[in-house]
Amino acid sequence: MANLNEDVSRAPKSMRAQTITGITDTTDIGATVRVEIDGKELKVPIGTTILEAARSIGVRIPTLCYHEDLCIAGVCRICVVEVEGQRTLQASCAYPITSPIKVKTYSSKVRKARRHILDLLLSKHYGECYSCFRNNNCELQSLAKEYGVDQFRFGHPEKPLHEVDASSYSVIRDMNKCILCRRCVRTCIDVQEVGVLEAVGRSDKTKIETFASKPLSEVICINCGQCINRCPTGALRANDPTDDVWAAIDNPAKHVVIQTAPAPRAGIGECFGLEPGRALTFEMNTALRRCGFDKVFDTNFTADLTIIEEGTELILRLYKALVKKDTSIALPQFTSCSPGWIKYIEHFYPEMLKHVSSAKSPQQMFGAVIKTYYAKKNNIDPKDIVTVALMPCSAKKFECNRPEMCDSGFKDIDYGLTTRELAQMISEAGIDLPNLEKSDFDDPFGTATGSGVIFAATGGVMEAAIRTVVELVCGIKVENLFDHADVIPVRGFEGVRYAELPIKQVGPVPDILKHLVPNWDWLKGATLKVGVCHGTANAKKVLDDIKAGGKFSECHFIEFMACPGGCLGGGGQPIPTNPEIRKKRAKAIYGEDAHYEIRKSHENPAVLELYSQFLTDGPCGHLSHKLLHTDYTPRGKYIA
Amino acid sequence: MITSKCSKLTFSEIKTGSGLQAALKNKPAEVISILADSGMKGRGGAGFPTSTKWRFAAAAKGEEKFVVCNADEGEPGTFKDRVLLCDFADLVFEGMTIGAYAIGAKTGIIYLRGEYTYLVNQLESVLAKRRQANLLGNKICGKEGFDFDIQIRMGSGAYVCGEETALIESLEGQRGEPRNRPPFPVDTGFMGRPTIVNNVETLAWVTAILAKGAAWFKSVGTEKSTGLKLFSVSGDCAEPGVYEFPMGITIAQLLKEVKGEGAKAVQVGGASGHCVAAKDFKRALAFEDVATGGSIIIFGPNRDMLHVAKNFMEFFVEESCGQCTPCREGNHKILEGIEKLEAGTCSMAYLDELCKLGETMQLASKCGLGQSSANAFLSIVANFKDEILGRTEKVAV
Ligand SMILES: Cc1cc2nc3c(=O)[nH]c(=O)nc-3n(C[C@H](O)[C@H](O)[C@H](O)COP(=O)(O)O)c2cc1C
Numbered sequence A: 001m002a003n004l005n006e007d008v009s010r011a012p013k014s015m016r017a018q019t020i021t022g023i024t025d026t027t028d029i030g031a032t033v034r035v036e037i038d039g040k041e042l043k044v045p046i047g048t049t050i051l052e053a054a055r056s057i058g059v060r061i062p063t064l065c066y067h068e069d070l071c072i073a074g075v076c077r078i079c080v081v082e083v084e085g086q087r088t089l090q091a092s093c094a095y096p097i098t099s100p101i102k103v104k105t106y107s108s109k110v111r112k113a114r115r116h117i118l119d120l121l122l123s124k125h126y127g128e129c130y131s132c133f134r135n136n137n138c139e140l141q142s143l144a145k146e147y148g149v150d151q152f153r154f155g156h157p158e159k160p161l162h163e164v165d166a167s168s169y170s171v172i173r174d175m176n177k178c179i180l181c182r183r184c185v186r187t188c189i190d191v192q193e194v195g196v197l198e199a200v201g202r203s204d205k206t207k208i209e210t211f212a213s214k215p216l217s218e219v220i221c222i223n224c225g226q227c228i229n230r231c232p233t234g235a236l237r238a239n240d241p242t243d244d245v246w247a248a249i250d251n252p253a254k255h256v257v258i259q260t261a262p263a264p265r266a267g268i269g270e271c272f273g274l275e276p277g278r279a280l281t282f283e284m285n286t287a288l289r290r291c292g293f294d295k296v297f298d299t300n301f302t303a304d305l306t307i308i309e310e311g312t313e314l315i316l317r318l319y320k321a322l323v324k325k326d327t328s329i330a331l332p333q334f335t336s337c338s339p340g341w342i343k344y345i346e347h348f349y350p351e352m353l354k355h356v357s358s359a360k361s362p363q364q365m366f367g368a369v370i371k372t373y374y375a376k377k378n379n380i381d382p383k384d385i386v387t388v389a390l391m392p393c394s395a396k397k398f399e400c401n402r403p404e405m406c407d408s409g410f411k412d413i414d415y416g417l418t419t420r421e422l423a424q425m426i427s428e429a430g431i432d433l434p435n436l437e438k439s440d441f442d443d444p445f446g447t448a449t450g451s452g453v454i455f456a457a458t459g460g461v462m463e464a465a466i467r468t469v470v471e472l473v474c475g476i477k478v479e480n481l482f483d484h485a486d487v488i489p490v491r492g493f494e495g496v497r498y499a500e501l502p503i504k505q506v507g508p509v510p511d512i513l514k515h516l517v518p519n520w521d522w523l524k525g526a527t528l529k530v531g532v533c534h535g536t537a538n539a540k541k542v543l544d545d546i547k548a549g550g551k552f553s554e555c556h557f558i559e560f561m562a563c564p565g566g567c568l569g570g571g572g573q574p575i576p577t578n579p580e581i582r583k584k585r586a587k588a589i590y591g592e593d594a595h596y597e598i599r600k601s602h603e604n605p606a607v608l609e610l611y612s613q614f615l616t617d618g619p620c621g622h623l624s625h626k627l628l629h630t631d632y633t634p635r636g637k638y639i640a
Numbered sequence B: 001m002i003t004s005k006c007s008k009l010t011f012s013e014i015k016t017g018s019g020l021q022a023a024l025k026n027k028p029a030e031v032i033s034i035l036a037d038s039g040m041k042g043r044g045g046a047g048f049p050t051s052t053k054w055r056f057a058a059a060a061k062g063e064e065k066f067v068v069c070n071a072d073e074g075e076p077g078t079f080k081d082r083v084l085l086c087d088f089a090d091l092v093f094e095g096m097t098i099g100a101y102a103i104g105a106k107t108g109i110i111y112l113r114g115e116y117t118y119l120v121n122q123l124e125s126v127l128a129k130r131r132q133a134n135l136l137g138n139k140i141c142g143k144e145g146f147d148f149d150i151q152i153r154m155g156s157g158a159y160v161c162g163e164e165t166a167l168i169e170s171l172e173g174q175r176g177e178p179r180n181r182p183p184f185p186v187d188t189g190f191m192g193r194p195t196i197v198n199n200v201e202t203l204a205w206v207t208a209i210l211a212k213g214a215a216w217f218k219s220v221g222t223e224k225s226t227g228l229k230l231f232s233v234s235g236d237c238a239e240p241g242v243y244e245f246p247m248g249i250t251i252a253q254l255l256k257e258v259k260g261e262g263a264k265a266v267q268v269g270g271a272s273g274h275c276v277a278a279k280d281f282k283r284a285l286a287f288e289d290v291a292t293g294g295s296i297i298i299f300g301p302n303r304d305m306l307h308v309a310k311n312f313m314e315f316f317v318e319e320s321c322g323q324c325t326p327c328r329e330g331n332h333k334i335l336e337g338i339e340k341l342e343a344g345t346c347s348m349a350y351l352d353e354l355c356k357l358g359e360t361m362q363l364a365s366k367c368g369l370g371q372s373s374a375n376a377f378l379s380i381v382a383n384f385k386d387e388i389l390g391r392t393e394k395v396a397v
């Protein structure tokens, strides 16, 4: 099989400093080269960039268009340095060292050039820092301070030059603040393989635009918000509903409930100056109550519910395909919890939508359950309930506004809040989050499992599904197969992953599934094949492999997450993001999982109670189909 | 525009096929050595030794290699490549074929300026004839394993597409934007493969050198700038046109030839070149002195130099690709400054600041366009400061 983790970027090569292939002498491979940076000597592997070499010895070179996650454009020129013997200054991010060189990173030429570049950027950057959501978290602002910008030498716009595009439920574009670093362009084409954003026009008329300058809501944007997380300024932001949420809280007639997804708790501390990787789950619960939310629920509850519904759907698909020989059944089944991924497949592979599980995402399941089961149980008129979802995600804002997401008879979820927006609410309420006392989630959905928590990381849904499927089908403890029930083969950050799980033995069919399958004999001796991928560029590789009849076409179940790293790297998470930060957030997530008493979705007592009291015709039954499942829209990628 | 001088070009003495046949008598590496011996440097402007470029490409590993002829001729004031393509296309294609032999390429591409579309039929028929004569195609001149053909691709209408990496980007179907270097096209060029990009004139001279020998070529010119060179001469002179002169000719000599004596200034190298004032007309047109891709624009005594500067800056404000900060915003700021100078509202301090900005653009821009777009402005400010500031005083009082 072709290595699906190979780089097959569609980004133009002008936006991708390329790897050095010119080392024709093979004895050079793995060789090092001497470099002197500001008088300090060091050895680096051939091909290391000046920027990397400088960072490795703690020399700071400023950057703007550079981003650890992205291919290298070398366009802002703020990282220029002097290389001895070269007529011009060199962009350190794009300069691979292949022969011994001497570098000066802050000579007078360099300092003058950087200051000019900042002056030029500011001459086009309209915006007042104090009214910008990136105030104190803006790379341009930081550099202006670092380089002692005390006046606008080449002027400063006095009024906005561009209209703000607020058409999208998810992403707002304010090109007045754009400095044309093209990180968003590269994110969209290179990380996500979507390509909604592109530079158009030339010279000082250059502008980042959508196809035919259409509003973002009318193009093939998947709402993932990855561009927001990589924008160095405030040019991109999420569509922020906090005013409406506050209004609902302030309205005594409204019963405002919030569900919190697992990823925000692993990230929100960063908004309060903490190092990445400290989960603030229970402090956040207290903060939410102080903000005035009437109930605080854990989305993990519906994550567990998703595993039951999606898992049952998978079993049914396999049963129909393998036993009933029904050739109309689409396999592999694809996960459906990432709304960015859903919009991606709706646009780019509409013909493959039948593979996608019909189970709603945990967010939407929760909305439907709250406005039906919970409303009835607590005698609250669902029209007075306001459901808020705290998500690491900007696509969730679009998802909750999908017209089909009203199965409760109301809008299942009223508002989607990002981690950043909640942090803003918390600080507006004067709450010192990191030092708050802890408190638990509210009943009746209080008890969650570790399986729900790991939904936040790439591979988490698959791990949760495996924990449950193994136990329900094989009738053995998953711990017998994987130490501490940690399904290591599906963990990690590699873009595309594949794992096999032989089903050596089968157990009795559990009660909850008895009406659907008579026994498991048909699975005995089979090998469950699963795939995991994150970032839609990787999704594309997997989908193309399936179409070509490759290894992934033989999979039974594949997890797709729109964002690199999964939800913990979502477009609603704190800024900045990079591989290191995402790793730390993942560590926090898996740490939480390990602490749960119950770590398997099918053992969640609240979920079992929901089936015994409300969804009495069981998983994938009639009521669950009405409330917890949905269908998709083949959108295609051609825009009228 | 094409003057009678053209018929006297050395190229008219070179017989079709003679350069290629001479080349094929040698091993590829020997062809490169002959070029090295001739001292041939690129005629596209940058003056990079042609043999070095070819040697790198020959040594680079690649399943496939490409020869690209840069016929984008976008520099204001140059039209010599057009003359070559009209009258001596055979020699240009032959130069490409020799290049293919030297580096081991099977495919050649000529990237033709959009405005030269009217030449396509004529060029295609030259290519067809060459195929018939077995000067292109399989087993060229009977040489086993030497297969090569040339296709014509139309340029995309931007000046920056003449920059070799933007040209390649454009050939690949992308926006014409220059790439980061290193790696260079000789290593990672068209479709990521080793590629030589050479100017039309360079390729024609290659053919001439192979036909007539390296010694013949370097018998004229200077030590560092050997051989002959075509010049596109325009502006305030009695006989504008395309001229062939030995490298190292002084500006004064050139002005005499074209009947442009009495000029106030000469713009050497087009919009991205330098403006040389009369006091420096003894300087030589050579890589080691005033380098040029061949564009010579003559300004008579009545020309308004601020207007000249403005004209050039307007060109760059139009043509910057917009990728990198210094060029994208810098050209525009300089143009605004010129407008202030015209209105007499530019302070000395601000003019100073703009000149420093120009230096930053030269140093920090990503490609040759931004690295040279301030040249004309800076040299005009340096040489004609009084004229420019004259109006500041007049209007500012
Ligand atoms: C902005 C810009 C425009 C250029 N335009 C041309 C052109 O039109 N024709 C050309 O031959 N070279 C042009 N060049 C130079 C090419 O990048 C390259 O150096 C040249 O094609 C190499 O050929 P040579 O070595 O034969 O001179 C341009 C360079 C820059 C920076």
Ligand code: SF4
Pocket: B160, B177, B178, B319, B320, B321, B322, B323, B324, B325, B327, B328, B365, B366, B367, B368, B369, B370, B371
């Ligand atoms: S210098 Fe100008 S033309 Fe060259 S890359 Fe930068 S913006 Fe584009």
